[in-house]
Amino acid sequence: MLFPLHSSLRTRVWAGLLCLSLLACGGGGGGNSSSATSVSTPAPVAAPTPAPTASATSTLGLSLPRQGLNASELGVIVAEGDALSEAIAAYYQAARGVPAANIIRVKVDTSSPTISATAFASLKADVDAKLPAGVQASLVTWTAPSRVVDSCAMSITSALAFGYNSKYCGGCASTASSAYFDSESRQPWTDLRIRPAMMLGATTLTAAKALIDRGVQADGSLPSGDGYLINTNDAARSIRSSDFSPLSASWAGRLTLNYINNSLGPDSGNSISGKTGLLFYFTGLASVPNLSSNSFRPGAAADHLTSYAGLLPTSGQMSALAWLDAGATASYGTVEEPCNFSNKFPKVSTLIDQYYRGASLIEAYWKAVEWPGQGLFVGEPLARPFPDSPSFVLQGNQYQISTRALRPNSSYALDYRVGTAGSWVRLASFSTGAVPTQNLSAPLPPADATQLRWLGPCPSDAKQLCTLSSS
Numbered sequence: 001m002l003f004p005l006h007s008s009l010r011t012r013v014w015a016g017l018l019c020l021s022l023l024a025c026g027g028g029g030g031g032n033s034s035s036a037t038s039v040s041t042p043a044p045v046a047a048p049t050p051a052p053t054a055s056a057t058s059t060l061g062l063s064l065p066r067q068g069l070n071a072s073e074l075g076v077i078v079a080e081g082d083a084l085s086e087a088i089a090a091y092y093q094a095a096r097g098v099p100a101a102n103i104i105r106v107k108v109d110t111s112s113p114t115i116s117a118t119a120f121a122s123l124k125a126d127v128d129a130k131l132p133a134g135v136q137a138s139l140v141t142w143t144a145p146s147r148v149v150d151s152c153a154m155s156i157t158s159a160l161a162f163g164y165n166s167k168y169c170g171g172c173a174s175t176a177s178s179a180y181f182d183s184e185s186r187q188p189w190t191d192l193r194i195r196p197a198m199m200l201g202a203t204t205l206t207a208a209k210a211l212i213d214r215g216v217q218a219d220g221s222l223p224s225g226d227g228y229l230i231n232t233n234d235a236a237r238s239i240r241s242s243d244f245s246p247l248s249a250s251w252a253g254r255l256t257l258n259y260i261n262n263s264l265g266p267d268s269g270n271s272i273s274g275k276t277g278l279l280f281y282f283t284g285l286a287s288v289p290n291l292s293s294n295s296f297r298p299g300a301a302a303d304h305l306t307s308y309a310g311l312l313p314t315s316g317q318m319s320a321l322a323w324l325d326a327g328a329t330a331s332y333g334t335v336e337e338p339c340n341f342s343n344k345f346p347k348v349s350t351l352i353d354q355y356y357r358g359a360s361l362i363e364a365y366w367k368a369v370e371w372p373g374q375g376l377f378v379g380e381p382l383a384r385p386f387p388d389s390p391s392f393v394l395q396g397n398q399y400q401i402s403t404r405a406l407r408p409n410s411s412y413a414l415d416y417r418v419g420t421a422g423s424w425v426r427l428a429s430f431s432t433g434a435v436p437t438q439n440l441s442a443p444l445p446p447a448d449a450t451q452l453r454w455l456g457p458c459p460s461d462a463k464q465l466c467t468l469s470s471s
Contacts, residue, residue: 064390067358117150168373201378215380218299225256227280237284296327309333310376330379358388
């Protein structure tokens with residue numbers, strides 16, 4: 001069972017509109033401009049130099065960083081000799097175009113729901129040794145074992161990401177945080193030495209194929225909703241409601257999110273039925289009724305906050321796999337009693353924001369959980385309904401910048417310099433509000449400019465400014 005609330009949700013107030021200012025002074029040093037290079041704030045000067053003069057002869061261009069993991073960055077972990085695991089991996093590889101080098105076969109006992117910490121250490125060492133260096137995340141193609149047990153239980157997806165360590169589990173206690181939580185990292189293994197993992201979560205090949213097909217169909221679909229966020233009369237399991245209650249208004253015009261407050265209502269108001277086109281469904285109950293009466297869009301994310309949704313194969317509470325069986329593309333549940341720390345469950349506002357800005361489903365789900373050690377992530381990892389196709393083009397006497405990846409309430413900038421040893425000069429500065437625009441404009445640099453760089457929140461610390469790309 002779940003116990004009373006032990007920690008409050010962290011809230012974030014988003015406000016403001018996007019503004020563009022042209023800075024008339026140079027700044028920064030001429031150091032390395034490669035990705036994720038930290039940039040210090042320019043010191044003010046007493047006598048600013050003139051603002052950059054637009055140059056019709058400028059031909060400088062820039063490639064903005066892409067969002068979302070792709071098939072070449074995903075490792076598929078197969079239980080060697082297990083017919084279902086092998087068949088799922090083969091279908092997934094064909095559907096997603098995963099390179100053969102990323103298909104990793106390991107020896108694992110799929111007859112047991114658990115694996116010991118000692119046996120898992122050998123398994124992880126084998127996986128890590130075989131994965132190509134550029135692989136950033138992984139997919140598990142079996143449902144057992146689903147958790148690693150020793151003094152406490154970690155999900156196998158989190159243990160693959162962090163290694164088994166009791167600081168990530170332990171029942172009703174705070175656990176170690178994930179550096180990947182709400183980060184701007186596009187390459188978690190490269191940036192943070194974390195490979196987020198997801199279990200496909202299908203117990204038959206037919207179900208696996210249907211799930212994989214939904215993930216593929218989701219790509220680029222740009223759905224408008226619908227989402228249902230329900231505050232149930234189960235107070236202990238509805239601790240996320242303060243996070244997602246404002247989302248209906250804040251996403252108006254972009255996504256249709258319906259907040260239902262049934263905190264004082266009857267049990268019949270704790271769920272929805274007969275709804276179609278669901279993209280998000282988040283609630284708090286031990287078991288969600290009427291689930292099969294609804295239909296989900298490809299790429300849908302859904303989960304219910306309760307103690308044992310990740311305890312496979314059964315726990316007496318509804319399994320996270322029930323969401324996949326009903327048509328969702330990914331879900332989440334914990335594998336041991338976590339108590340209702342909100343940090344141990346997906347923060348809905350973060351998940352939706354990251355997903356909408358171009359993250360794949362595995363990235364959005366993982367970035368939404370601050371303490372994921374006890375949590376099992378299930379579904380099709382590469383589903384990406386909201387792809388970012390960034391562009392940086394020269395149009396007339398301006399640069400036109402288009403991207404859906406801008407982080408709310410953050411700073412971005414465009415710099416230029418003359419020569420490889422010259423000082424960087426600020427060309428344009430951007431501040432995003434709660435609803436970032438997807439289209440920006442900036443003046444051209446002087447005709448003798450030789451290089452541009454695009455700066456934004458750092459992958460490992462979104463409060464700092466880093467070089468994200470350079471020409």
